[in-house]
Amino acid sequence: MSKQKRYWLMKSEPVSYSIEHLKRDVVTPWSGIRNYQSRNFMRDEMRKGDGVLFYHSSCREVGVAGTAEVASTPYPDATQFDRKSDYYDPKATKEHPRWMLVDVRFVKQFKQVIPLTALRRENSLRNLMILRPGNRLSITPVTREEFRTILSLAS
DNA sequence: GCCAACGTTGGC
DNA sequence: GCCAACGTTGGC
Numbered sequence: 001m002s003k004q005k006r007y008w009l010m011k012s013e014p015v016s017y018s019i020e021h022l023k024r025d026v027v028t029p030w031s032g033i034r035n036y037q038s039r040n041f042m043r044d045e046m047r048k049g050d051g052v053l054f055y056h057s058s059c060r061e062v063g064v065a066g067t068a069e070v071a072s073t074p075y076p077d078a079t080q081f082d083r084k085s086d087y088y089d090p091k092a093t094k095e096h097p098r099w100m101l102v103d104v105r106f107v108k109q110f111k112q113v114i115p116l117t118a119l120r121r122e123n124s125l126r127n128l129m130i131l132r133p134g135n136r137l138s139i140t141p142v143t144r145e146e147f148r149t150i151l152s153l154a155s
Numbered sequence: 156g157c158c159a160a161c162g163t164t165g166g167c
Numbered sequence: 168g169c170c171a172a173c174g175t176t177g178g179c
Contacts, residue, residue, distance in 0.1 A: 011164095011165090013165090057164085057165060057166085058164080058165055058166080062165085062166070062167095116166080136163080136164050136165070138164090
């Protein structure tokens with residue numbers, strides 16, 4: 001696998017976890033992902049130091065709120081073993097964990113959220129996965145060029 | 156292995 | 168709150 005730095009967009013609903021939370025926590029396990037494609041990105045493709053766009057979804061100001069970076073190698077999501085958690089998975093065992101995650105470290109909060117509408121206006125972002133109709137993946141790869149373009153839209 | 160029913164996501 | 172898209176579930 002390539003050692004080249006990669007780039008990702010990770011969605012979160014700010015009601016449950018926002019860029020402000022990450023700023024406060026500095027590093028957090030990206031727990032609660034229960035989609036195999038997203039899990040596979042974390043488990044198989046992410047590397048420490050990869051760039052992350054932190055995206056706020058299902059809220060008043062939908063868009064990219066800041067940046068972060070991948071801060072660990074993959075390890076089991078503890079919430080899958082926690083019976084009291086919304087993310088408890090009765091089919092997961094410590095011997096055979098089903099859900100893996102990485103830690104994410106705060107890098108930067110944009111002064112203003114880059115709105116989804118601004119992303120849609122950029123012709124060079126036309127292939128961005130979250131702009132494609134029906135895409136619901138909470139973790140998607142972005143190219144280095146897309147990452148740079150989005151950074152350039154930040155005020 | 157098919158596929159209908161159902162649940163979730165997420166923008167609007 | 169609506170609804171389109173799409174993943175998951177489970178009966179057959």
